[in-house]
Amino acid sequence: MKKFLLFLLSVSLISGCTSPTPEILNAPINTANQQISEIDTEQFKGLKRLVAIGRFSDETKRGNSFLVDNNNNRLGKQATDILSSRLTASGKFIMLERPDVQLLSSEAKNFETSKIGADYLIVGSISEFGRRAESDVAIFSRNKIQIANATVNVRLIDVKTSRIVYSEEASGEARTEANQVFGVGKTAAYDTSLDDKAVSAAISKVVSNIMNNLLDSPWQAYLIDSGEVESLFMTGGESQGIKLGHNFAVIEAGKKVKNPQTGILISLPGKEVATLEVIGFVGEGDNELSLVTTKSGKLDKTKISQYVVQEMKGNNHE
Known part of the structure; x- marks a missing residue:
């Protein structure tokens, strides 16, 4: 009788110590890095780039794990959402929604319409995805492990040059x-949330x-001629981090020549022709503009489309 009671007591103690192991996403988070994360989340003081995210295509055979659009293209939809939210949360970029963007051609056309165009386009794919289950079986215990793996490929493209x-x-x-x-403990059913978490873990590594x-990459803006002698506007405004009194250099674009080795058109270095100072703002959101005045140099209004505005190092973003 005593042996039987001791046996039951042992089983109870062992069962009491049994608990499900929490989900693991890559390596455990090092608490020593928490201070760095807090610093990174401080408000960004610099000029914000305009960024759009194109489709993340699903190039794996497990297309049914991801959403499908009207064109029957299998997508890594969650990869797009995760990357967009991470970049937006950083406060360093203005993210543009492009759910149906036709990659570079459509993005470039935005500069010729009223729709704001991005400076950079992010495209990518989920190239590998897999699930597997492992089990460790002992005399009195059993441990079942479900594992999901995902591999993403990401490209950052300059919209204007397609580079x-x-x-x-x-x-x-x-x-x-x-x-x-x-026989006492947690039973493991098929966990579909691991798919999203594996993709999230992969995206976290590239963000x-x-x-x-x-x-x-250099911050750039463009000039807009209002038709009035004294009025000159620059694309971008306060939402991009531009402040009153900021100075910007106006660069006349260099001549475009074809690289005989690659066949790609490249721009020769331009020259600085003037310096601008921001004196006001007009518009809101995507239509936000900065009112500027010429501080030094001279602008030829017949060449407005050939000018590029670049940030000067002397600007104070505090």
Whole structure:
């Protein structure tokens, strides 16, 4: 009788220690990095780039794991949403919604219409996706593990030149475990949420590098001739971080020549022709403009379309 009671007590103790293992997304988060994260979330003081995200296509055989649009293109829809939300949350970019963008051709045409055009387009694909289950079986216990893996390929493209500025491939993993001892514990059903979490883990690995490359690219704006002698406007406004008193350099675009080796048109270095100062703002949202005055140099209004406005290092973003 005593042996039987001891046996029941042992089973109870072992069962009490059995608990499901929480889901794991890549490596555990290091608490030492928490201070860095807090610093990164401070309000961004620089000039914001205009960025649009094109489709994330699903190039894997598991197309039924992702949404399908009207054209029957299998999409990594969650990858688009995750990347867009991460870049928006950083406060460093103005994200433009392009649910049906026809990649570069449509984006470039936006500059010729009233719709605001992006400076950079992000496109990508989910190139690999897989699920597997593993089990560890002992005499009195059983451990079942569900694992999802995803690989994403991302490209950052300059809309005006169609040049790939940056590309990267990253993989992410998500898993969940269920333990049982003497038949007591958690049973593991098929967890569909692991698919999204694996994609999220892969996207997390590329977000930082994408942001760094976008910020390393030069900020640019363009001039708009209002038709009045004293009025000259520059694209962009307060929402992009432009402040009253900011100075900008006006660059006359260099001649475009064809590279005989690659066949790609390249622009020769331009020359600075004037300096502008911001004296006011008009419009809201996508139609926001900055009223500028010529501080030095001289502008030829017949060449307005050939001018590019660039940030000057002396601007104070505080």
